[in-house]
Amino acid sequence: MQIKQLEKILKENEYPGRGIVAGLSADGKYAVSAYWTMGRSAGSRNRVFVAESENGSEVVRTKAFDPSLIAGDPSLIIYAAVRQLGSQTIVTNGDQTDTIYDGLKAGQTFEQSLRSRKYEHDAPNFTPRISSLLNVKDGKFDYAISILKSDNGNGDNTLRFTYTYDNPLKGQGRFIHTYMGNGNPLPSFEGEPELVELKGSIDEFADMLWSSLNEDNKVSLFVRYIDIATGKFEERIINKNK
Numbered sequence: 001m002q003i004k005q006l007e008k009i010l011k012e013n014e015y016p017g018r019g020i021v022a023g024l025s026a027d028g029k030y031a032v033s034a035y036w037t038m039g040r041s042a043g044s045r046n047r048v049f050v051a052e053s054e055n056g057s058e059v060v061r062t063k064a065f066d067p068s069l070i071a072g073d074p075s076l077i078i079y080a081a082v083r084q085l086g087s088q089t090i091v092t093n094g095d096q097t098d099t100i101y102d103g104l105k106a107g108q109t110f111e112q113s114l115r116s117r118k119y120e121h122d123a124p125n126f127t128p129r130i131s132s133l134l135n136v137k138d139g140k141f142d143y144a145i146s147i148l149k150s151d152n153g154n155g156d157n158t159l160r161f162t163y164t165y166d167n168p169l170k171g172q173g174r175f176i177h178t179y180m181g182n183g184n185p186l187p188s189f190e191g192e193p194e195l196v197e198l199k200g201s202i203d204e205f206a207d208m209l210w211s212s213l214n215e216d217n218k219v220s221l222f223v224r225y226i227d228i229a230t231g232k233f234e235e236r237i238i239n240k241n242k
Contacts, residue, residue, distance in 0.1 A: 006175060006196040010212035015040070015182040018093040021209075022132045022143045022165075023173020026199045031134050031141045031226040032173060034209060035081055035091050037062065037219040040182075042069060047077055048239040049220040057084045060222055065241035076120055076127075082222060087231060089224065092131035093178065094120060096148075100131060110144050111162045118158040119150050124185040126150035130176050134226065141228050142166050145176055149188045163193055173198045206236040 010016065021034040039045040046069045047062045060082035064070050070078075079095040090100050096117050103113020110133045120127040128149035135142050144164045151157035165174065174193035179186045200208065206223040213221070224235040 001195045003172065003195050003197050004175075006198075007208055007212045009175070009194065009196070010209070010214075013181050014214045015179060015186070015217055017127070017178030017186065018130065019175065019177035020091060020093070020130050020132050020145065021173050021175045021196065021198075022091075022134055022145060023196070023198045024141065024168035024170055025225065026171035028170040029228060030202075031089075031136050031143070031168075031228055032198050032205070033082075033089060033091055033132065033134055033224045033226070034205070034222065035093070035132075036209065036213060036221040037093075038213065038217045039219050040217060044077060045217075045219055046070070046241070047219050048241050049081065049222050049237045051235075051237060059083055060235075060237070062220070065239075073121070076122060082224075087135055087137035089134040089136075089226065089233075090131070091134070091222075092129065094129050096129050096131055100133065110146065111160075114146055114148060114160065114162075117148055119148050119188075123155060124153070126153065126155055126188065127186070128178050128188050130178060130189070132176075136226050136228055136231050139229055141168060141226075143168065143174075145174055145193050147176060147189060153185070153188075161192075171198050172196070202234060202236060206238065210238050 048065050050063050051060050061080050080097045083090045083101045100113045131146045133144045146162045175196045176193040202225040221238040226233040
C-alpha cells in the first residue's frame with residue numbers, strides 16, 4: 001500500500017465528514033491520535049469540543065455552541081468523543097465511545113464491545129460509526145480502528161470491520177473517515193483505513209490538519225500526542241465556534 005499525504009487527501013475532499021487518524025510519530029516517541037468533526041447543516045456546525053474531568057480522568061465531549069439551535073436527535077452530535085481507561089485511549093465519532101468504554105471495563109475486547117452497535121440512524125445517509133483504540137503500556141504501543149456501516153446503503157444490514165496494528169512504524173498512521181465525499185445521500189467510506197504519513201510536532205500536525213480541512217465545513221479538531229515511555233499526553237483542541 002502506498003503511503004499518502006494526509007494534507008493532500010483532505011484538501012482534495014471538501015467533505016470527508018468526521019475523521020480519525022492514529023499512528024506513530026516520526027521520531028517514534030509518541031502515539032498520535034486525531035479526530036475532527038465537520039458539518040453541512042446549522043445543527044451539525046453548532047458544536048465545539050470541550051475537555052472535562054470525570055472520575056479523575058479527562059473526557060473530551062462535543063457540546064452545542066448555542067443550545068437554542070439544538071434540533072432533532074442530539075445523540076448524533078452531542079457525545080463523549082474521547083475517553084481514557086487506564087492505558088487505553090478511546091476515540092470515536094459518536095456515543096459508541098461509552099459502549100466501548102463499558103465493554104472494556106466488563107472484560108470485552110474492542111471488537112466485541114461494538115457488536116451491539118450499528119451505523120447511525122440518519123437515513124438515507126446511514127453515517128458509519130468510526131472508532132479507534134490506542135493502547136500505550138510498558139513502553140509499547142498498538143492500536144485498532146473500527147468502522148460500522150450499512151451494506152452499500154441497505155439499512156437492513158450492518159457491516160463491521162476491525163483493523164488492528166500491533167507494531168506501528170515510525171511516521172506512519174491510518175486514516176478513516178465517514179464519507180467518500182459530498183453528495184445526497186452522502187457516500188460511506190470504502191475500503192480499509194488509508195496509510196498516511198505522520199510528521200511534525202503536535203502543533204505542526206494540528207495546524208496542518210486544521211488548515212487542510214474545508215473552511216466552510218470544518219467544525220472542531222482534537223489532537224493528542226501520548227508519550228510512549230511515560231504514558232503522559234499533551235493535546236490540542238481547535239474550535240471554529242468561539
